[in-house]
Amino acid sequence: MDLIVSHTNADFDALASMVAASLLYPGALMSLPSGADRNVREFLSLHSDLINLVPPQDVPLDRIARLIVVETQHAKRLGRFAALIGRPGVTVVLYDHHAPFQSTIQASESRIEACGANTTLMVRLLREAGIAVDPLHATIFALGVYEDTGSLTFSTTTPEDAETVAWLLRRGANLDVVATFIDPPTSGRSSG
Numbered sequence: 001m002d003l004i005v006s007h008t009n010a011d012f013d014a015l016a017s018m019v020a021a022s023l024l025y026p027g028a029l030m031s032l033p034s035g036a037d038r039n040v041r042e043f044l045s046l047h048s049d050l051i052n053l054v055p056p057q058d059v060p061l062d063r064i065a066r067l068i069v070v071e072t073q074h075a076k077r078l079g080r081f082a083a084l085i086g087r088p089g090v091t092v093v094l095y096d097h098h099a100p101f102q103s104t105i106q107a108s109e110s111r112i113e114a115c116g117a118n119t120t121l122m123v124r125l126l127r128e129a130g131i132a133v134d135p136l137h138a139t140i141f142a143l144g145v146y147e148d149t150g151s152l153t154f155s156t157t158t159p160e161d162a163e164t165v166a167w168l169l170r171r172g173a174n175l176d177v178v179a180t181f182i183d184p185p186t187s188g189r190s191s192g
Contacts, residue, residue, distance in 0.1 A: 002028035007077035010036040016144025017070035020122035033079025071118040075104040116157040119144030135172030142173040
């Protein structure tokens, strides 16, 4: 069984990256280790029927064969799922956009590429795989990019982030929804 996770206190980049990973790994379970930002909680309360998240305590750890980690390189930010790192029989796949550093996640396979939002990397992988993105997914992915780039204003924003937003808009991303859930940027730095 495959399991997709991200960091504790998930932001929209974490959630959007998980949703993108679920398109790359059909049939995988998705679970947030614990907690989410206020805006993410509000979004999920309105759209929980569209994003199938399994409560962490309901994930059968002994049945997980592949762990897909998005938007973090810190095992301690995985909550109870950190126990899967290094477990015999569990393959770990890692996708992150933060500059490489001493990762505490030993991955069999990883894609670590600097860009403003991890969602940008994940959307590129969807595009390369020819996976269709509907308006709902496009909106979720836009939330991820906008949040982690401060609506494309943080100094860590790359041209690919902006190009990704344009691509998502062409697929029906709803900026009214994005504006509802994204707080205006307060600094020029990403908190990712």
